Amino acid sequence: MDFEQIAQNAKTACLDMAEVTTDVKNNALLAIADELEKHAKEIFEANKIDLEQARDIVSPSVFNRLKLDENKMRDMIQGIRDVVNLPEPIGKTLLARQLDDGLNLYKISCPIGVLGIIFEARPDVIAQISSLAIKSSNTVILKGGKESINTNKTILSVINNALEQVKDFPKNVVQQVFTHEEVAEMLECDKYIDLIIPRGSNKLVKYIKENTKIPVLGHADGICHIFLDKNADFEKAKNIIIDSKTQYPSACNAVETLLIHKNFEQTEELLKSLENAGITLISNPETWAFEHGDKTLAYKIVENIEEAITHINTYGSGHTDCIITEDEENAEKFMQKVDSAGVYHNVSTRFADGFRYGFGAEVGISTNKTHARGPVGLEGLTIYKYKLIGNGHIVKDYVEGKKQFNHKDL
Amino acid sequence: MDFEQIAQNAKTACLDMAEVTTDVKNNALLAIADELEKHAKEIFEANKIDLEQARDIVSPSVFNRLKLDENKMRDMIQGIRDVVNLPEPIGKTLLARQLDDGLNLYKISCPIGVLGIIFEARPDVIAQISSLAIKSSNTVILKGGKESINTNKTILSVINNALEQVKDFPKNVVQQVFTHEEVAEMLECDKYIDLIIPRGSNKLVKYIKENTKIPVLGHADGICHIFLDKNADFEKAKNIIIDSKTQYPSACNAVETLLIHKNFEQTEELLKSLENAGITLISNPETWAFEHGDKTLAYKIVENIEEAITHINTYGSGHTDCIITEDEENAEKFMQKVDSAGVYHNVSTRFADGFRYGFGAEVGISTNKTHARGPVGLEGLTIYKYKLIGNGHIVKDYVEGKKQFNHKDL
Numbered sequence: 032m033d034f035e036q037i038a039q040n041a042k043t044a045c046l047d048m049a050e051v052t053t054d055v056k057n058n059a060l061l062a063i064a065d066e067l068e069k070h071a072k073e074i075f076e077a078n079k080i081d082l083e084q085a086r087d088i089v090s091p092s093v094f095n096r097l098k099l100d101e102n103k104m105r106d107m108i109q110g111i112r113d114v115v116n117l118p119e120p121i122g123k124t125l126l127a128r129q130l131d132d133g134l135n136l137y138k139i140s141c142p143i144g145v146l147g148i149i150f151e152a153r154p155d156v157i158a159q160i161s162s163l164a165i166k167s168s169n170t171v172i173l174k175g176g177k178e179s180i181n182t183n184k185t186i187l188s189v190i191n192n193a194l195e196q197v198k199d200f201p202k203n204v205v206q207q208v209f210t211h212e213e214v215a216e217m218l219e220c221d222k223y224i225d226l227i228i229p230r231g232s233n234k235l236v237k238y239i240k241e242n243t244k245i246p247v248l249g250h251a252d253g254i255c256h257i258f259l260d261k262n263a264d265f266e267k268a269k270n271i272i273i274d275s276k277t278q279y280p281s282a283c284n285a286v287e288t289l290l291i292h293k294n295f296e297q298t299e300e301l302l303k304s305l306e307n308a309g310i311t312l313i314s315n316p317e318t319w320a321f322e323h324g325d326k327t328l329a330y331k332i333v334e335n336i337e338e339a340i341t342h343i344n345t346y347g348s349g350h351t352d353c354i355i356t357e358d359e360e361n362a363e364k365f366m367q368k369v370d371s372a373g374v375y376h377n378v379s380t381r382f383a384d385g386f387r388y389g390f391g392a393e394v395g396i397s398t399n400k401t402h403a404r405g406p407v408g409l410e411g412l413t414i415y416k417y418k419l420i421g422n423g424h425i426v427k428d429y430v431e432g433k434k435q436f437n438h439k440d441l
Numbered sequence: 442m443d444f445e446q447i448a449q450n451a452k453t454a455c456l457d458m459a460e461v462t463t464d465v466k467n468n469a470l471l472a473i474a475d476e477l478e479k480h481a482k483e484i485f486e487a488n489k490i491d492l493e494q495a496r497d498i499v500s501p502s503v504f505n506r507l508k509l510d511e512n513k514m515r516d517m518i519q520g521i522r523d524v525v526n527l528p529e530p531i532g533k534t535l536l537a538r539q540l541d542d543g544l545n546l547y548k549i550s551c552p553i554g555v556l557g558i559i560f561e562a563r564p565d566v567i568a569q570i571s572s573l574a575i576k577s578s579n580t581v582i583l584k585g586g587k588e589s590i591n592t593n594k595t596i597l598s599v600i601n602n603a604l605e606q607v608k609d610f611p612k613n614v615v616q617q618v619f620t621h622e623e624v625a626e627m628l629e630c631d632k633y634i635d636l637i638i639p640r641g642s643n644k645l646v647k648y649i650k651e652n653t654k655i656p657v658l659g660h661a662d663g664i665c666h667i668f669l670d671k672n673a674d675f676e677k678a679k680n681i682i683i684d685s686k687t688q689y690p691s692a693c694n695a696v697e698t699l700l701i702h703k704n705f706e707q708t709e710e711l712l713k714s715l716e717n718a719g720i721t722l723i724s725n726p727e728t729w730a731f732e733h734g735d736k737t738l739a740y741k742i743v744e745n746i747e748e749a750i751t752h753i754n755t756y757g758s759g760h761t762d763c764i765i766t767e768d769e770e771n772a773e774k775f776m777q778k779v780d781s782a783g784v785y786h787n788v789s790t791r792f793a794d795g796f797r798y799g800f801g802a803e804v805g806i807s808t809n810k811t812h813a814r815g816p817v818g819l820e821g822l823t824i825y826k827y828k829l830i831g832n833g834h835i836v837k838d839y840v841e842g843k844k845q846f847n848h849k850d851l
Contacts, residue, residue, distance in 0.1 A: 046754060049777050128799055134788065136798055143810050144780070225810040244654065246811045267833035274835035344456060366828050367459050370554070378544065378831035387839070388546055388827070389538055389848035400553045400635040401656045402812040405827045417798070417815045418776050421788035423677035425684035429797070438799035 034216040038223035040203040041145040041170045047201035048142065048168040053119045059197045060162050064111040066193035067158065067186070071104055077185035078154070085178045089152075092281065096152040097179055107155045110392070111162045117391045120409045121168045127441040131434060134421040135441065140413045142168040144225035147217045149174045149239060151231030154182040160228065161190060161205045163392055167412040172224070173207045174214055176231070183207065218243035226412075228395060233322065248407065250398040252322050252348035253283025255380045258339040258365065259301075260356030261294040267377055268355045269301060272328075273308045274379040275353070281324045283396060284351050284373075284383040288319060289330040290339045302330070319346040336361055340368045347371060349398045351383040351405075372398055372405035444626040448633035450613040451555040451580045457611035458552065458578040463529045469607045470572050474521040476603035477568065477596070481514055487595035488564070495588045499562075502691065506562040507589055517565045520802070521572040527801045530819045531578045537851040541844060544831040545851065550823045552578040554635035557627045559584045559649060561641030564592040570638065571600060571615045573802055577822040582634070583617045584624055586641070593617065628653035636822075638805060643732065658817065660808040662732050662758035663693025665790045668749040668775065669711075670766030671704040677787055678765045679711060682738075683718045684789040685763070691734045693806060694761050694783075694793040698729060699740040700749045712740070729756040746771055750778045757781060759808045761793040761815075782808055782815035 067074070078099045085097055099107075126138035146169050150156040157173055164171045175183040187207045194200055208217070217224060218239065227247045229239045236251040257275060259268055275286035291298055302312055309326055316329040319342070323329075333339045336354075343352050351373035354365040366374040373383045383406060385393025390408030397403050403411035428434040477484070488509045495507055509517075536548035556579050560566040567583055574581045585593040597617045604610055618627070627634060628649065637657045639649045646661040667685060669678055685696035701708055712722055719736055726739040729752070733739075743749045746764075753762050761783035764775040776784040783793045793816060795803025800818030807813050813821035838844040 046750075046778055046780065049780075130792075130797065130799065134792075240654070244650065246656065246809075248811075264833070270833055270835050274837050278835070278837050278840065340456075362830075368456055370456065370459075371826065373827045373829060376828070376830045378829050378834045379836050381836035382540075382544075382829055382831075382834070383827075387540065387836070387846065389540065389846065399656075400824055401658075402824075404824050414810055414814050416781065417783045417793075418786070419783060419788055419792055420772075420786045423674070423680055424788045424792070425680050426688050426789050426791035426797070427684050430688070436797065436799065 034208065034213050034220065037172060037206055037208060038145065038217075038220050041172055041206060042223045044170045044201050044203040045142065045144050045168075048170060048204065051168065051200065055197065055199045056165055056168070057115045059165055059194055059200050060111055060115045062193040062197050063158070063162065063190050064108050066189050067104070067108050067111070070185075070189045074104070074182065074185050074189065075099065077181040080181045081179050089178055093152050093178065097154070097182075099154060099182060103155055107158045110159055114162045114166050114392055117166060117409055120166065120413050125415055129439045129441055130436050131424065132437075134419070134424045137418040137420075138415050139418055141416050143412055143414050144169060145223055146171045146412070147174070147220075147224045147227045147245070148172070149214060149217070149227065149229045149231070149235070151176040151235055152179060153230070154179045154186055156230050157183060157186050158190070160230075160394070163394055163409060163412060165204060167409050169412055170204045171206070172217065173205070174209070174217065175207070177209075180209065218245065221245050230395065246402065248397050248399065248403060248411065249395050250283060250348065250350060252320075253285070253350045253396075254288070254320060254322050254346065254348040255284060255286045255350050256288045256290060256343045256347055256352045257286050257380065258290045258333075258336070258343070258352070258354045259292060259295055260336065260354060260358060260361050261292040262357050263295060263355040264357055265297050265301065269304050271353070271355055271377065271379050272301075272305060273310070275381055276305075276310050276328050277308060277326055278379070278381050280326050282381065283322075284380050285324075286353075286380050287321065287323055287329060288346070289328055290333045290342055291330060292336070292339075293332050293334055298332070320348075336365060340365060343369050343371070350396065351375065351380045353378065353380050372396070444618065444623050444630065447582060447616055447618060448555065448627075448630050451582055451616060452633045454580045454611050454613040455552065455554050455578075458580060458614065461578065461610065465607065465609045466575055466578070467525045469575055469604055469610050470521055470525045472603040472607050473568070473572065473600050474518045476599050477514070477518050477521070480595075480599045484514070484592065484595050484599065485509060487591040490591045491589050499588055503562050503588065507564070507592075509564060509592060513565055517568045520569055524572045524576050524802055527576060527819055530576065530823050535825055539849040539851055540846050541834065542847075544829070544834045547828040547830075548825050549828055551826050553822055553824050554579060555633055556581045556822070557584075557630075557634045557637045557655070558582070559624060559627070559637065559639045559641070559645070561586040561645055562589060563640070564589045564596055566640050567593060567596045568600070570640070570804070573804055573819060573822060575614060577819055579822055580614045581616070582627065583615070584619070584627065585617070587619075590619065628655065631655050640805065656812065658807050658809065658813060658821065659805050660693060660758065660760060662730075663695070663760045663806075664698070664730060664732050664756065664758040665694060665696045665760050666698045666700060666753045666757055666762045667696050667790065668700045668743075668746070668753070668762070668764045669702060669705055670746065670764060670768060670771050671702040672767050673705060673765040674767055675707050675711065679714050681763070681765055681787065681789050682715060683720070685791055686715075686720050686738050687718060687736055688789070688791050690736050692791065693732075694790050695734075696763075696790050697731065697733055697739060698756070699738055700743045700752055701740060702746070702749075703742050703744055708742070730758075732758075746775060750775060753779050753781070760806065761785065761790045763788065763790050782806070
């Protein structure tokens with residue numbers, strides 16, 4: 032099937048999804064979870080083939096993400112069942128307003144439409160994103176990396192076998208494509224695809240953002256900062272910085288740059304503690320706009336909070352930035368003027384995460400300035416439409432002053 | 442000044458705007474309104490020069506939009522004063538949640554950042570968009586059409602003179618550029634510009650959408666439909682169709698295509714009434730995806746509601762589409778399955794408008810599937826950031842099970 036046909040099928044499936052009830056969607060999710068459980072062995076076998084082919088080609092970290100073990104499978108299946116328990120995101124009344132007698136306006140949440148998902152390595156992304164898409168009545172076209180092609184194909188066929196057995200569930204809600212050419216076609220296909228969600232390396236996300244006019248939900252870099260104010264508490268500072276850097280150094284919400292107020296009195300002692308915790312400190316990085324992804328931490332002494340804020344707004348990626356201070360006024364100023372999705376006071380940057388925020392599921396983390404910003408839950412896969420219901424109302428009457436709007440919220 | 446410098450100044454001004462209070466913003470708006478009133482004569486004179494140069498070059502409709510008369514000036518100034526009375530859109534708490542003892546998350550509305558406004562003909566767009574931008578703490582770079590260059594320059598200089606006198610109001614909040622080259626630079630400048638808002642012809646909007654990766658808020662086409670179901674009320678149908686087509690035929694929310702159920706019994710009588718109201722009916726348009734912009738109405742007899750829905754989802758522009766029916770079930774089905782920003786039942790399509798919806802002001806009408814859809818009010822110029830405030834909280838404690846999240850909404 033050519034890509035245009037796949038995309039058109041996804042669009043048609045969207046319109047069918049408009050009539051699918053919450054129960055049917057939840058049945059579909061439970062069916063997927065059950066079938067994945069039943070076919071775990073097949074999936075592990077497919078994964079083994081991918082792993083063998085990848086062993087000498089990919090980096091150890093990619094190899095680890097590629098590998099599906101019992102734990103990851105259990106988490107993946109539990110993740111789908113958790114989505115069942117999330118509240119229905121579609122059909123919510125966001126506004127109900129009488130415009131005039133018998134003329135009522137409703138703003139109702141609805142799905143975005145067709146999501147194009149481009150991911151690398153991690154085959155568990157298929158189940159995660161597909162379940163979020165189903166819950167929010169969107170349809171998806173998935174394109175995984177070629178390193179996990181056998182695993183991806185097997186998981187998708189299990190998912191689609193499960194969906195076929197669900198009463199009243201439409202066809203073509205979850206589809207997959209495989210080639211580089213199809214990625215190019217997906218990025219061009221703004222006629223049918225409403226949102227692209229990339230999951231993978233900074234390089235992948237950058238490439239996608241630079242090569243499509245379709246909205247992209249995600250982030251390329253995660254260049255997070257901590258600013259240590261002059262009257263920061265030493266113990267808090269030490270613990271927060273060590274956690275932000277070492278708890279999971281390759282995460283996008285790990286800290287990359289530490290800015291220290293010149294009048295903070297225990298700088299030397301602090302830097303020593305960081306080194307003792309296994310952190311490699313550098314004071315002259317090639318560029319401040321850099322995501323190390325390991326235990327390297329760049330640091331800089333700054334004159335004042337203004338310099339820190341300007342540094343962050345210049346070199347940061349708008350992801351998550353933190354001030355450590357006992358001065359409430361400075362904390363408020365920092366959180367006001369730093370233009371990032373997350374602005375933190377006296378906590379680890381590693382909290383930037385949909386599950387930790389209590390969203391129940393995470394689509395990804397966005398550094399966009401429109402639609403959805405920060406950790407994105409199910410709500411980020413929805414938009415709204417306006418329903419206007421009247422009884423023969425025409426605009427001429429209002430323009431000519433025969434009738435007046437009353438605009439009463441219902 | 443080169444464009445990069447202008448854009449960078451706009452970004453810096455954004456950060457300054459973060460600290461500007463509601464009172465200062467409202468003072469700025471009132472100062473602009475007062476100064477425009479005082480300098481009305483200068484503006485009319487500048488407009489006269491533009492009109493004389495444009496007289497033999499532009500179409501009558503562009504000439505009309507270009508012309509600033511006493512009425513338009515009064516409306517423009519009143520529009521700015523109306524924005525003063527709108528509720529503050531920035532700093533609203535959209536979510537407040539305790540993640541754990543002493544660890545609180547707040548989702549707070551904030552400005553998007555730098556808006557690039559590209560408009561044609563209508564010089565009153567400057568005052569309208571600038572006042573909305575100021576109220577929502579965004580900054581703007583405006584580029585008007587060359588046909589209104591004298592009027593634009595005069596209005597902008599009045600605005601900036603007014604702003605200079607406002608205590609605590611930052612510089613560079615409202616800037617203007619003039620050349621085609623600067624439009625190209627604006628569309629490339631995703632480093633500093635967060636949102637492009639085009640106001641003008643379909644051609645302009647299409648050009649912009651095709652030539653930038655920055656999010657664009659707006660719509661190119663307004664191809665609106667009315668579906669006349671078999672048991673529609675004749676009088677309602679006649680009035681609604683005539684209003685939707687003739688009340689203001691060049692508006693984007695005017696109807697372009699009428700779909701009539703084959704079993705509607707008074708089709709002939711209805712078509713005659715429409716012709717009597719000055720509507721030109723055509724049954725064989727070159728394409729169904731066409732915005733006539735005049736009193737031409739394409740019509741088609743359809744087999745059933747499904748054909749109508751498919752037609753609309755295929756040829757429509759996702760703007761506003763209406764069903765006329767006395768059958769509640771069909772109305773619900775239509776509003777559910779038609780994938781448009783506005784789905785209407787028994788009312789004129791001309792109601793699709795921010796003022797009629799009670800938003801108090803309108804940024805524009807969007808056919809996007811992300812961020813803002815339909816008539817967009819002040820809220821469409823806002824996004825949010827997450828503030829997380831703790832007391833030394835680190836992620837390690839939660840990963841190792843020493844602490845648990847409690848996720849209580851505050």
